[in-house]
Amino acid sequence: MPSNSAFAQSFEELEARLADHPSLVALTYQAEASRERRSAATALPDPVISVGINNFPIFDPSFSEFLPTNKAISIRQEFPNLAGREARAGEEGAMAEQTDRIRTARHAALRGELIALLHDKRRIERQRDLARLRNENYDRLTDVAETEIAAGRPAVFRLAEIEAERTGVARELVDLDREEAEINARLIDLVGLVPATPAPPVAPVDWSGDAMAFQAVRVADAGVLVADYSVEGAQAAWRSNWGAQLTYQQRESGANFAGDDWVSGMVTFTMPLWAERSQAPQLRAAKADRASAEMRYQAAARSAAARYASEAAAWHSAEDNIAVLERNIAAVENEIAAQLTIYESGVGDYAPIIDGELAILKLRSDVAVEEARRASAIARMNALLVTP
Numbered sequence: 001m002p003s004n005s006a007f008a009q010s011f012e013e014l015e016a017r018l019a020d021h022p023s024l025v026a027l028t029y030q031a032e033a034s035r036e037r038r039s040a041a042t043a044l045p046d047p048v049i050s051v052g053i054n055n056f057p058i059f060d061p062s063f064s065e066f067l068p069t070n071k072a073i074s075i076r077q078e079f080p081n082l083a084g085r086e087a088r089a090g091e092e093g094a095m096a097e098q099t100d101r102i103r104t105a106r107h108a109a110l111r112g113e114l115i116a117l118l119h120d121k122r123r124i125e126r127q128r129d130l131a132r133l134r135n136e137n138y139d140r141l142t143d144v145a146e147t148e149i150a151a152g153r154p155a156v157f158r159l160a161e162i163e164a165e166r167t168g169v170a171r172e173l174v175d176l177d178r179e180e181a182e183i184n185a186r187l188i189d190l191v192g193l194v195p196a197t198p199a200p201p202v203a204p205v206d207w208s209g210d211a212m213a214f215q216a217v218r219v220a221d222a223g224v225l226v227a228d229y230s231v232e233g234a235q236a237a238w239r240s241n242w243g244a245q246l247t248y249q250q251r252e253s254g255a256n257f258a259g260d261d262w263v264s265g266m267v268t269f270t271m272p273l274w275a276e277r278s279q280a281p282q283l284r285a286a287k288a289d290r291a292s293a294e295m296r297y298q299a300a301a302r303s304a305a306a307r308y309a310s311e312a313a314a315w316h317s318a319e320d321n322i323a324v325l326e327r328n329i330a331a332v333e334n335e336i337a338a339q340l341t342i343y344e345s346g347v348g349d350y351a352p353i354i355d356g357e358l359a360i361l362k363l364r365s366d367v368a369v370e371e372a373r374r375a376s377a378i379a380r381m382n383a384l385l386v387t388p
Helices: 011-019 022-041 082-150 156-191 215-236 279-344 351-383
Strands: 048-054 070-079 242-250 262-269
Touching: 011 082, 011 156, 022 082, 082 156, 082 215, 082 351, 215 279, 279 351
Parallel strands: none
Antiparallel strands: 048 070, 070 242, 242 262
16 A cells, blocks of 8 residues: 555544554453463363273183173363362463453553544645745845845845755655654554545543552553463472372172172372472472562562653643744734834835745744644553543
């Protein structure tokens, strides 16, 4: 699909396409797999059925000459301890929950990036329009300078400045084309197309102060729960695993004995005889993983709070810059009005007025940059939080 093709899509349609992003769908399947393994974890292993012959004579083959000779069929069932099976099921369920939270966090981050890219596209459109207006004003300024030269005033140097500034505008347009191509490529990665969608309005979401309000912290919290179940599974390893076996032995009648059939049964269970070499290290490892998960939780809380503060600072900085630029624009507009009064009185020329208009266009381009930066900061800041 060409990167310069634009498609009319509402933002809701873009969000629906974003939900089908391969990275999100992969996480959905991963969570589903963990839930299926949770269901399987509490099931008993398949029984083992054995069919065979016992004590069959080699040199005088017969089923009726030797008392212990028999045909046997047996069934054996193992019963792993319930606590271990429930711990494994709980661990898989917690992993499914963690994957769901990872998917939610990833979706929020992608949505924030999508909003930021749409605002960047609007910024590029505005800067491009303003650059074209600047070129038109440079044409007017050139006409004024040429008029001054024709009138005998030395304006050759001003013509050189105009050409240099016009070259700067041309380079800005080239850079804007490059930025637009990069943004279009990122949009195709996100939603599979280049949308002609207006940038949605953004409003900052206040953080309540609770660490669990952050997406990354919720993911880390689910990791702690996974580690908890791992500890439970390691503790359950001290409990016995049981088994039962029943064997039916069919015998033929012989000359010196009756052919009564036999039935044998047994129960088995494990003993933690080598616990210090097996179960104990596994439990220590599980507890170390639990401590590691707790530290990751605390690290996620610190990192998320720092990122939120950083994006909030970028948002406030952009707003302050916009206010400064708007004041500058108002000051230049006042200066233009004063110069226009002087020009209309017959004193001076029109060049300062055009220069003022050019300055306003540059300032408005800077405002567009700051507005896009503000929107991007708010979108990324909101993406860090769990929102309804």
